[in-house]
Amino acid sequence: MKDISKLSDEKIIEMVCKKDKELYVHVIKRYQDKLLRYANYLIGDEHNAADIVQESFIKAYVNLKGFDTKKFFSSWIYRIVHNETMNIVKKQKKQVSLYEEKDFDSGVDIEDDFIKKELENHTHNCLDKMPVIYKEPLSLYYLEEKSYEEISDILRIPIGTVGTRINRSKALMKKICQTKK
Amino acid sequence: MSNKKITSKEHKKVDLEKEVMSKVTSGQIVMKPKWYFVLGSVFSIFGIAALSVVSVFLINIMMFLLRKHGPMGQWRIETMLESFPLWIPLLAILGVIIGIWFLKKYDFSYKKNFVVIIVGFILSMIVAAFLIDQLGLNDIWARRGMMRKFYQRIESQENITPNNQDKGNLQNGQGNRYIKNK
Numbered sequence: 600m601k602d603i604s605k606l607s608d609e610k611i612i613e614m615v616c617k618k619d620k621e622l623y624v625h626v627i628k629r630y631q632d633k634l635l636r637y638a639n640y641l642i643g644d645e646h647n648a649a650d651i652v653q654e655s656f657i658k659a660y661v662n663l664k665g666f667d668t669k670k671f672f673s674s675w676i677y678r679i680v681h682n683e684t685m686n687i688v689k690k691q692k693k694q695v696s697l698y699e700e701k702d703f704d705s706g707v708d709i710e711d712d713f714i715k716k717e718l719e720n721h722t723h724n725c726l727d728k729m730p731v732i733y734k735e736p737l738s739l740y741y742l743e744e745k746s747y748e749e750i751s752d753i754l755r756i757p758i759g760t761v762g763t764r765i766n767r768s769k770a771l772m773k774k775i776c777q778t779k780k
Numbered sequence: 781m782s783n784k785k786i787t788s789k790e791h792k793k794v795d796l797e798k799e800v801m802s803k804v805t806s807g808q809i810v811m812k813p814k815w816y817f818v819l820g821s822v823f824s825i826f827g828i829a830a831l832s833v834v835s836v837f838l839i840n841i842m843m844f845l846l847r848k849h850g851p852m853g854q855w856r857i858e859t860m861l862e863s864f865p866l867w868i869p870l871l872a873i874l875g876v877i878i879g880i881w882f883l884k885k886y887d888f889s890y891k892k893n894f895v896v897i898i899v900g901f902i903l904s905m906i907v908a909a910f911l912i913d914q915l916g917l918n919d920i921w922a923r924r925g926m927m928r929k930f931y932q933r934i935e936s937q938e939n940i941t942p943n944n945q946d947k948g949n950l951q952n953g954q955g956n957r958y959i960k961n962k
Contacts, residue, residue: 616811623804627797635796652911656800657809665817755890 608672616664627656633743634680640738643685643727651687655679674752681753688731725776733768740765827883835875838868841907844918888901917931
């Protein structure tokens with residue numbers, strides 16, 4: 600049997616569907632960190648983000664046979680997380696911003712790490728002030744390192760719109776961060 | 781405290797993995813079968829096709845009724861507005877809206893300019909309806925075939941205006957289309 604870590608996502612999905620459902624654990628391992636981070640950027644709440652990701656993995660498993668293995672699994676699972684997050688956002692009506700309230704892991708006593716965390720936190724604060732339609736493409740492009748095409752597939756918007764939104768969000772980010780200073 | 785937090789974060793990850801996998805292995809969650817998705821696709825294709833046909837037909841009926849009476853002056857338009865079976869345009873609009881909603885579900889819809897897709901969809905239906913009317917299919921269907929009764933009903937529905945209902949023109953065989961002019 601081939602080494603699972605060398606197989607593509609799509610190949611693993613095929614194996615999960617046809618042979619061994621327990622291989623799904625490898626899919627979870629590959630994506631849980633990325634998806635937790637992404638959901639956290641969008642919702643700004645670690646607990647909600649964890650719930651969203653868990654629910655997304657469950658939904659993905661249930662609908663796994665509906666996934667077209669000729670396409671990117673990555674875009675598909677991000678799309679599920681996006682939908683789940685939007686459902687929560689709609690339910691809450693307004694975005695919950697917990698960045699101001701939550702205490703980041705400041706206990707790490709190395710100065711560099713502290714500065715890094717501060718910068719990260721500052722960026723999160725700026726990002727958190729942006730509307731979701733701009734925040735999402737920006738985080739997908741810069742933080743998740745997705746291509747325009749993948750972002751287009753995740754958000755279901757034309758590639759041109761992805762470019763426009765990223766440009767606008769960059770300008771918005773600059774404006775928000777400068778105002779904060 | 782920080783160690784505690786880091787540990788809890790790690791725990792969350794492991795919990796998430798364990799939680800999902802325990803549901804998978806215990807059979808608490810199962811994959812939907814392939815046919816479920818195939819059936820979904822088939823239904824949505826048929827749905828779009830059926831809605832398009834119904835909408836084209838209804839738009840065509842509207843054109844047929846307008847052509848028969850023709851908006852040739854204020855009095856004619858007023859009469860027509862009073863008696864026109866409004867359910868036809870309403871149903872046609874509903875069909876178009878549901879059709880667009882179906883189209884939006886498809887992968888290609890977001891890769892192209894969706895406004896162009898919508899405009900193209902509506903225009904193609906109007907053109908199809910216009911062609912059906914111009915080819916004289918309405919006149920054929922109104923005279924014979926299964927559709928005859930339907931055409932008779934909508935024409936009679938159109939002829940009964942609120943102002944003229946008491947005249948019972950349909951029962952006595954007279955058309956009431958021109959009563960207002962007398």
